[in-house]
Amino acid sequence: xxxxxxxxxxxxxxxxxxxxxxxxxxxxxxxxxxxxxxxxxxxxxxxxxxxxxxxxxxxxxxxxxxxxxxxxxxxxxxxxxxxxxxxxxxxxxxxxxxxxxxxxxxxxxxxxxxxxxxxxxxxxxxxxxxxxxxxxxxxxxxxxxxxxxxxxxxxxxxxxxxxxxxxxxxxxxxxxxxxxxxxxxxxxxxxxxxxxxxxxxxxxxxxxxxxxxxxxxxxxxxxxxxxxxxxxxxxxxxxxxxxxxxxxxxxxxxxxxxxxxxxxxxxxxxxxxxxxxxxxxxxxxxxxxxxxxxxxxxxxxxxxxxxxxxxxxxxxxxxxxxxxxxxxxxxxxxxxxxxxxxxxxxxxxxxxxxxxxxxxxxxxxxxxxxxxxxxxxxxxxxxxxxxxxxxxxxxxxxxxxxxxxxxxxxxxxxxxxxxxxxxxxxxxxxxxxxxxxxxxxxxxxxxxxxxxxxxxxxxxxxxxxxxxxxxxxxxxxxxxxxxxxxxxxxxxxxxxxxxxxxxxxxxxxxxx
Amino acid sequence: xxxxxxxxxxxxxxxxxxxxxxxxxxxxxxxxxxxxxxxxxxxxxxxxxxxxxxxxxxxxxxxxxxxxxxxxxxxxxxxxxxxxxxxxxxxxxxxxxxxxxxxxxxxxxxxxxxxxxxxxxxxxxxxxxxxxxxxxxxxxxxxxxxxxxxxxxxxxxxxxxxxxxxxxxxxxxxxxxxxxxxxxxxxxxxxxxxxxxxxxxxxxxxxxxxxxxxxxxxxxxxxxxxxxxxxxxxxxxxxxxxxxxxxxxxxxxxxx
Numbered sequence: 014x015x016x017x018x019x020x021x022x023x024x025x026x027x028x029x030x031x032x033x034x035x036x037x038x039x040x041x042x043x044x045x046x047x048x049x050x051x052x053x054x055x056x057x058x059x060x061x062x063x064x065x066x067x068x069x070x071x072x073x074x075x076x077x078x079x080x081x082x083x084x085x086x087x088x089x090x091x092x093x094x095x096x097x098x099x100x101x102x103x104x105x106x107x108x109x110x111x112x113x114x115x116x117x118x119x120x121x122x123x124x125x126x127x128x129x130x131x132x133x134x135x136x137x138x139x140x141x142x143x144x145x146x147x148x149x150x151x152x153x154x155x156x157x158x159x160x161x162x163x164x165x166x167x168x169x170x171x172x173x174x175x176x177x178x179x180x181x182x183x184x185x186x187x188x189x190x191x192x193x194x195x196x197x198x199x200x201x202x203x204x205x206x207x208x209x210x211x212x213x214x215x216x217x218x219x220x221x222x223x224x225x226x227x228x229x230x231x232x233x234x235x236x237x238x239x240x241x242x243x244x245x246x247x248x249x250x251x252x253x254x255x256x257x258x259x260x261x262x263x264x265x266x267x268x269x270x271x272x273x274x275x276x277x278x279x280x281x282x283x284x285x286x287x288x289x290x291x292x293x294x295x296x297x298x299x300x301x302x303x304x305x306x307x308x309x310x311x312x313x314x315x316x317x318x319x320x321x322x323x324x325x326x327x328x329x330x331x332x333x334x335x336x337x338x339x340x341x342x343x344x345x346x347x348x349x350x351x352x353x354x355x356x357x358x359x360x361x362x363x364x365x366x367x368x369x370x371x372x373x374x375x376x377x378x379x380x381x382x383x384x385x386x387x388x389x390x391x392x393x394x395x396x397x398x399x400x401x402x403x404x405x406x407x408x409x410x411x412x413x414x415x416x417x418x419x420x421x422x423x424x425x426x427x428x429x430x431x432x433x434x435x436x437x438x439x440x441x442x443x444x445x446x447x448x449x450x451x452x453x454x455x456x457x458x459x460x461x462x463x464x465x466x467x468x469x470x471x472x473x474x475x476x477x478x479x480x481x482x483x484x485x486x487x488x489x490x491x492x493x494x495x496x497x498x499x500x501x502x503x504x505x506x507x508x509x510x511x512x513x514x515x516x517x518x519x520x521x522x523x524x525x
Numbered sequence: 526x527x528x529x530x531x532x533x534x535x536x537x538x539x540x541x542x543x544x545x546x547x548x549x550x551x552x553x554x555x556x557x558x559x560x561x562x563x564x565x566x567x568x569x570x571x572x573x574x575x576x577x578x579x580x581x582x583x584x585x586x587x588x589x590x591x592x593x594x595x596x597x598x599x600x601x602x603x604x605x606x607x608x609x610x611x612x613x614x615x616x617x618x619x620x621x622x623x624x625x626x627x628x629x630x631x632x633x634x635x636x637x638x639x640x641x642x643x644x645x646x647x648x649x650x651x652x653x654x655x656x657x658x659x660x661x662x663x664x665x666x667x668x669x670x671x672x673x674x675x676x677x678x679x680x681x682x683x684x685x686x687x688x689x690x691x692x693x694x695x696x697x698x699x700x701x702x703x704x705x706x707x708x709x710x711x712x713x714x715x716x717x718x719x720x721x722x723x724x725x726x727x728x729x730x731x732x733x734x735x736x737x738x739x740x741x742x743x744x745x746x747x748x749x750x751x752x753x754x755x756x757x758x759x760x761x762x763x764x765x766x767x768x769x770x771x772x773x774x775x776x777x778x779x780x781x
Contacts, residue, residue: 098644148610152606157565
């Protein structure tokens with residue numbers, strides 16, 4: 014497996030092989046160790062840069078609406094393009110893809126597409142007419158060995174973080190597709206059933222010495238290579254051993270077992286990285302407008318907060334520019350009133366009214382969505398601004414409250430199509446943090462002005478947990494906010510519901 | 526604030542006084558430069574103008590292909606890789622523009638029969654892409670140690686439908702404005718050849734326009750106004766890139 018452009022002396026080559034026989038690797042790793050992995054999510058959804066040791070790969074996911082293949086009318090398509098950019102290696106020539114590039118593209122393609130990791134049926138908009146076509150571009154930025162594993166991870170991470178605009182079918186004939194811009198409706202993620210992880214081994218000697226994740230120099234001297242694409246459930250999605258030294262079946266089995274274990278840990282790492290990214294994404298949404306950030310900052314630095322914050326909010330609400338600002342009471346009330354009539358209409362009509370809305374002042378129609386389940390019982394004024402400024406008792410994170418606002422808004426916005434709301438919007442620990450803080454704020458607020466009137470009905474938990482749209486009783490109980498005692502000793506239970514019809518979620522902690 | 530009603534056929538209005546990210550008309554986005562990120566490339570640099578990021582890699586001087594090599598000077602090859610999709614005419618055009626600008630600063634006569642490759646990868650495009658790429662390419666050349674007779678500083682600006690000029694447009698601003706232009710100015714403190722005068726006809730060499738690429742139609746006066754604004758901004762860009770490079774080089778020297 015020689016590599017044009019990398020010239021190694023015979024001494025160096027022999028040293029590497031001799032060391033591996035002694036289970037030593039030139040970079041100090043053990044034979045079955047991966048190099049340091051860094052997954053960096055870039056600013057745009059669906060762009061990820063993965064660094065595996067010194068190998069760098071960039072993956073970009075893009076979607077567009079096209080016509081489906083004639084024999085697969087109700088399925089979208091997923092295409093993977095690998096580009097061996099001349100940046101990654103002096104031997105890569107621009108122009109026709111080399112053998113290596115084609116092989117890499119095929120391995121990733123088999124692992125992702127043919128194993129049906131990405132659900133293509135959910136990409137269908139109009140059967141036989143329009144479907145989403147997802148395109149993954151993989152750019153090799155720096156080749157320092159084992160491009161397959163790095164590229165596969167990059168493609169997976171990019172697909173997990175990609176969000177496509179939501180679209181609905183409407184129009185007079187029911188054949189018109191309305192694509193909602195991200196400001197109007199939250200873009201939705203792809204449905205990914207499982208994560209196929211590629212694990213590559215290099216063989217040395219007579220095939221009886223294997224190492225995992227070969228780097229560039231090891232690749233130069235290896236006798237053969239095998240790539241196993243396997244998911245965390247132990248299902249083999251693809252195996253590629255293209256020529257090279259012959260290896261006994263028992264050695265291959267050994268590699269398979271190691272690959273299964275590595276796939277599990279790699280999946281964990283990937284999922285964790287995606288989760289952190291999701292939280293940052295939600296936070297970034299509110300920070301998008303610098304003026305808003307200033308408001309938050311000034312609010313939190315003011316010593317005597319209550320009245321002043323309310324005044325500030327009122328003033329600034331006049332010149333809100335299209336952004337997810339801390340919304341005003343008015344906005345939510347508007348929503349309740351105008352949407353109750355809309356609730357009866359069909360989904361298509363709702364979509365149309367949504368698209369007509371942009372002419373309204375200030376872009377407050379970011380807030381389009383279903384009926385507010387909070388009703389008139391909940392006063393929102395005390396919730397505006399940072400609870401951290403109101404109370405010195407609770408060192409609260411102002412970000413969390415604003416995130417809650419964003420999340421609430423997203424829930425309310427998606428009220429009509431709540432099934433499609435991304436359940437990955439807010440993760441579990443964040444949900445709990447937010448619920449705790451709301452409860453704390455509520456207690457404090459109740460001491461000054463009652464937040465909920467006597468006959469308010471407590472509702473169910475606000476958003477579904479990550480990956481679990483239909484919460485079970487146990488999970489609901491877990492999400493139940495702690496009862497916090499008021500000075501008089503009467504417990505205050507504080508619940509929220511973001512769902513359209515809380516009644517359907519029976520057993521969700523309602524107290525009648 | 527009442528949002529302007531958009532009439533069909535009328536040009537979408539772009540209010541320079543209230544830009545989406547709160548900048549003024551003459552404010553650039555925050556710049557950032559990091560060099561030496563790639564291991565295989567001889568030189569590499571990432572230049573970011575807030576959300577627009579371009580990664581440039583340089584290989585060279587290396588042996589040139591037989592049919593391309595020039596016995597008198599090094600040849601410069603530029604490859605522009607878009608973020609997604611196949612390379613089209615925009616990429617080819619950008620490659621030519623970058624190559625011609627770099628031919629001005631690279632001392633090609635020092636390395637005959639060789640090739641210097643510059644590869645540009647668009648990481649994210651949020652407006653001012655060409656300017657960002659040019660700055661990245663220049664920094665990558667420095668990182669690779671290619672002999673240069675000066676640096677480049679590139680800035681872009683747009684013109685609204687009512688004739689206002691604003692610097693460093695973002696992608697939405699580029700789409701809404703009447704026209705936008707990218708300028709590349711040479712950036713040099715000392716003349717590489719001390720005998721030659723540092724100015725031409727009374728104007729410093731630095732003030733000359735090396736490259737100018739416009740998109741859309743604008744009036745002559747507006748164009749000159751753009752030149753003035755961009756010149757001032759280019760001085761800032763040049764200052765930033767120099768200090769950034771000097772700092773990292775200083776670090777290297779101490780480490781040795």
